[in-house]
Amino acid sequence: MTQWRVFSQPNVLSLPMWRACRIVDGVLKIDNHITGTKEAAQKRADELNALEEKKKRLFRRATRKGADE
Numbered sequence: 001m002t003q004w005r006v007f008s009q010p011n012v013l014s015l016p017m018w019r020a021c022r023i024v025d026g027v028l029k030i031d032n033h034i035t036g037t038k039e040a041a042q043k044r045a046d047e048l049n050a051l052e053e054k055k056k057r058l059f060r061r062a063t064r065k066g067a068d069e
Contacts, residue, residue, distance in 0.1 A: 004031070004045040004052075006038060020045040 002023055008016040018041035020031040031048060035041045 004048040006041045006045050008038070020048055 004020045004022045006018060007021050008018055011017055015036075018035045018038050019033065020041055022029050031044060033044050035044065
């Protein structure tokens with residue numbers, strides 16, 4: 001799985017909207033949260049990356065526990 005990154009999305013008011021995105025299997029996935037600053041979007045991307053890591057750890061723990069039985 002690729003890491004979440006920050007990108008700027010222009011809008012009609014010429015103010016950038018900052019969002020988190022990643023590419024999965026060649027498809028661009030965009031987080032629904034829209035922020036007004038790059039720092040806030042980076043914080044959101046970091047949260048999403050941490051959540052993804054937690055899911056991976058829990059999956060590994062569950063599959064390892066099942067294999068031990």
